[in-house]
Amino acid sequence: MTNTEINTEIKYSRGYLPHIHTEHGQTITLRLHDSLPVASFKRMEATADSPEERHKIVARFLDEGRGSCILERPEVAAIVRDSILWCDGRKYDLKDWVVMPNHAHVSYRNGRKIPTRVAGEIKSFTAKEIIKVSEDVEAPVWMPGTFDRYIRDEVHDFNVQRYIWFNPVRAGLVEDPWDWEFSSIHDSPFDKEELRRWFEQNKDGFWDNGF
Secondary structure (H helix, E strand, O other), rough: OHHHOOOOOOEEEEEOOEEEOOOOOEEEEEOOOOOOOOHHHHHHHOOOOOOHHHHHHHHHHHHOOOOOOHHHHHHHHHHHHHHHHEOOOOOEEEEEEEEOOOOEEEEEEEOOHHHHHHHHHHHHHHHHHHHHHOOOOOOOOOOOOOOOEOOOOOHHHHHHHHHHHHHHHHHOOOHHHHHHOOOOOHOOOOOOOHHHHHHHHOOOOOOHHOO
């Protein structure tokens, strides 16, 4: 894929879900194989009126912490974190990320490959490493496919960033997002107290903005 292609909107398809590259970037969500049972996903799809609504429903379900949640183990989360960081400058220009107990979110610009390929390579490598350090984990580690979305504009970009940073708070894992080790919020250039004030003022309606 050339640089010209990367910086131009490119539409492609994986099954029912369209994908687009835009100048504002892309998000991918990596989900553990037992985090979203097929039957549950089909029921959620049936109640969703749009792809955006489907995405919100899936996000809420993931934050309930279903499944084995092996990513809450520090040694496992570190493997995923290190792989995401290693890809920066090689497979994409990383913006933000968070590793949650049963999934991980990554946002980036200038993907060198389509999101499904980027996610697939991360999952392939991390699955092997996770199995090496976890006697009780067997393949498959990750759910097939990738939940990915393009970032529409600057407002959406802002919402994605704040969603990723505050996702551990939304899931009830911590009260202060800086208490969650595996997150790019630790690299944020913003003042901590300023971000805390922003969240307190906006948290009630923020999650409805979408991710």
